[in-house]
Amino acid sequence: MENKLIIDDFNILDFEPHENFKNVRIIDEKANFPISWLNTQAYCEYSLYLEYSEGKTAGSTKEMIEGTWGHAELEEKFKETAEPSSFEDAFELSKEEEILSREMFVIDVEDGIRGFIDEVRMTPDRIIIIDDKPGNRAYQSTINQVRAYCLAFKSMIGDDDRQIIAALRQRGTDNIFWHEEFNEKNEKNIRYTINFLHRLIDDKRDPIPTKNPNKCRSCRFQSYCDEKAI
Numbered sequence: 256m257e258n259k260l261i262i263d264d265f266n267i268l269d270f271e272p273h274e275n276f277k278n279v280r281i282i283d284e285k286a287n288f289p290i291s292w293l294n295t296q297a298y299c300e301y302s303l304y305l306e307y308s309e310g311k312t313a314g315s316t317k318e319m320i321e322g323t324w325g326h327a328e329l330e331e332k333f334k335e336t337a338e339p340s341s342f343e344d345a346f347e348l349s350k351e352e353e354i355l356s357r358e359m360f361v362i363d364v365e366d367g368i369r370g371f372i373d374e375v376r377m378t379p380d381r382i383i384i385i386d387d388k389p390g391n392r393a394y395q396s397t398i399n400q401v402r403a404y405c406l407a408f409k410s411m412i413g414d415d416d417r418q419i420i421a422a423l424r425q426r427g428t429d430n431i432f433w434h435e436e437f438n439e440k441n442e443k444n445i446r447y448t449i450n451f452l453h454r455l456i457d458d459k460r461d462p463i464p465t466k467n468p469n470k471c472r473s474c475r476f477q478s479y480c481d482e483k484a485i
């Protein structure tokens with residue numbers, strides 16, 4: 256297996272900032288948002304709206320800080336043995352041998368999403384998209400996020416017919432606690448979710464707050480929220 260640090264210029268495509276949502280880019284006349292938003296959306300869409308449309312600010316949680324440090328530590332360790340490569344070269348080589356990459360940037364202009372995949376394993380038979388999470392339970396929010404990474408990756412590889420596997424792994428371990436084939440049904444479902452969020456960004460609907468009081472009690476934006484379920 257070869258470690259490849261994939262370096263490409265996908266993330267510097269020409270774009271204009273969205274006039275109402277921070278971190279949304281307009282690329283080829285379509286809004287493009289970070290894939291991580293799908294995780295927040297499924298937890299509480301209204302908190303996403305408060306932060307990126309209303310401009311509300313809140314301190315980082317302990318989990319967020321630990322996650323950032325954990326990702327950075329793994330990335331630095333990976334770079335010690337990884338060889339720089341373009342996506343095209345690494346993908347072509349993966350048709351003959353196993354390739355591993357971390358923090359790989361993916362973008363899907365047509366569906367309007369972009370992000371960094373924690374880990375990608377490409378073999379001659381299949382491609383495994385891995386998202387690291389602090390716990391060992393698969394929530395709909397984390398499933399949505401890793402499915403979107405699969406969709407963006409698939410948009411970049413054209414007609415390659417290798418099986419794509421979506422997987423969630425407990426951060427700092429080898430424990431893959433959830434996985435599935437990224438098939439037509441899952442692709443259709445995540446496209447529906449992505450388009451639903453685009454409708455919010457395009458001002459075609461209102462944000463939907465959670466109805467779970469437990470989520471509200473732990474929310475960073477509780478002091479700003481007028482839709483609390485508590």
